[in-house]
Amino acid sequence: MMMDQSSDISGFQKAYDTTRPALPGGGWLQELRHIAMTRFMSLGLPGRKLESWRYADLKALRKTPFQPVTKAPEADIAAIEKAAIAGLDAPRLVFVNGRFSRPLSRLHTLPADLAPKSLRDVLMLGGGSIRDLVMDLRDGDAFDQLNTAMMSEGVVIEVPEGMQVKTPIEIVYLVTDADNGAAHLRNVIRLGQGASLTVVESFAGDDSRFFTNQITQTTLADGADLTLLRRQHEGSGTVHVSRTYATLGKARFQMASIASGSTSTRHELRADVTTEGGHVGYEGIQLARAGQVLDTLTFMDHAVPSCTSTQTYRAVLAGQSKAAFQGKVLVRRDAQHTDARQKADSLLLDRAAEASTKPELEIYADDVQCAHGATVGELDADQVFYLMARGLAPNEARALLVEAFVAELCGNIANEPVRDAFLADARNWLTSANAAMDAPKEGDQ
């Protein structure tokens, strides 16, 4: 079995071997990469027998030997504007096929002591602080290893103590004309005491066969406040695997994501609250169309008393699609007075769609409040009729109801252009999903 698996992924070893000379970082990091790659090859890609990966679809990774893109990052500015958030006057970092492009970015609006750095530059520069910067993932799974071995681009943002950054920082990842390409991205976001920041990421692309493999490490000191917003709308040929690590003190970490992209998407949020009074919030919207598999996993690790976590997940599934949510909450023995809440609702627009939700609560403290709920259902026929009786066509009625289902989540985003972008994403998705639903199906008269 092991042999089969490693032969499945031999393409990754080849990709690593050819890319290695170009990977940034000196001796210590080279060794770290080497160890990670060896671990990856022995671990293999996680299979469906592994509970936490049973819903994911990694077929394409076994078939295609995705090579990190080496060609220079070039893209049409119009494609970048289309992927970015309309009307957002913010500093913007642009990655094309996983490669940072300074000319396509706009950084001049940032205060000097905040200036995000390119991960590649930081790693090339070397120095002792790198060991500090790169999270220790040696006990992590295959994707942690693969990312550690191959990471070459990303952003490093360090917000100094007490700095409240009012304008969001925007990161755009565009895939264009990059068949069989891969991007192994590593972002590092660190907030000092009392610092605050909003980062909004937009992923978009054409239908290239592509592999996005991203890890975002975030560290929040006491009193810090980080909002991480993600729009994942990559093209239909993309396999997207990303995870966000949050390590926080008595701080506030808030994440909201909307995903409609890729053939196969796996996103994880893994949060460790290490100081009393910390809070983690997650709001995830998944919009799945025929042929897509959107898989989400969260893990809230409560190790100390009096911390809170809230998770709200909503999925809308059209056509023969799959969306899964596995939400784990671990409340360790010392974590008394934890307040952990989780709610997952899925809306099926098609009988062939498949939604899976699996709350997983592991509680070892006795004085805690933990709640979870899950629903899977279809659009309410009474609501559809009510809207139709007032003049809305069936597709308009469906669109309004689905938009409402989704809008209840992104309605909380404070930044208006970002909120509008989330809502527009949902509307655009609906328009195309509706068109697919109204098109005559095979076998229809």
Next chain:
Amino acid sequence: MSTLLDIKNLHVAIKGEEILKGLDLTIASGEVHAIMGPNGAGKSTLASTLAGREDYEVTEGSVLYQGADLLELAAHERAAKGVFLGFQYPTEIPGVSNLNFLRSALNAQRHQRGEPPLDGGAFMKLAREKAGQLGMSIDMLKRFVNVGFSGGEKKRNEMVQMTVLDPTIAILDETDSGLDIDALKVVADGINTMRGADKAILLITHYQRLLDYVKPDHVHVLADGRIVRSGGPELALELEEKGYQSVA
């Protein structure tokens, strides 16, 4: 007066069970009709069938509206042609504000009629005016459709929708139920503003009470799926006095 709605020998079944069993009713422009009857007689089935509820199966008979076959139209097409159903139990729609709902509905109807959409300013002016006449605040219009509304507020909201959409025929299914006397007067005022030479109202009610404020031209008794008796306003008083048993 010209015939607006002409129902002939209407048979309707829900999940195979026949509810309406040969109903005849003709309504002319400018008229107000009231249909009264005991529970289970088929009053709400008639209202929903006319509005185009798909799971109500018309097995026999015909309905002409403005001289054309109403039954071949989908619910939203009927709405655009001026058919309005005031729901007995208005549906709650979390996440959709009343304003968004109303504007979407109005512009969907206008689109079907080939009229340009009403812009935000013009719509707000209209909504504010109509809601104001029915004692509904702009704050309530900003809330989600019927979510957290009392029974009376829901019915009042139906009337706001009706006056904004300005239909040709309003079919009001027990709009008076669940209202206290003050709310009843407000709702009745709303209905009375709908009266006009080119419009018609079909009131479906259990009680005579509403008819004190909205004077019908014709009163019908619906029992076991058919109109069993028709008369003038005095019929409603007789029913109130003697009960349905005496006439059905």
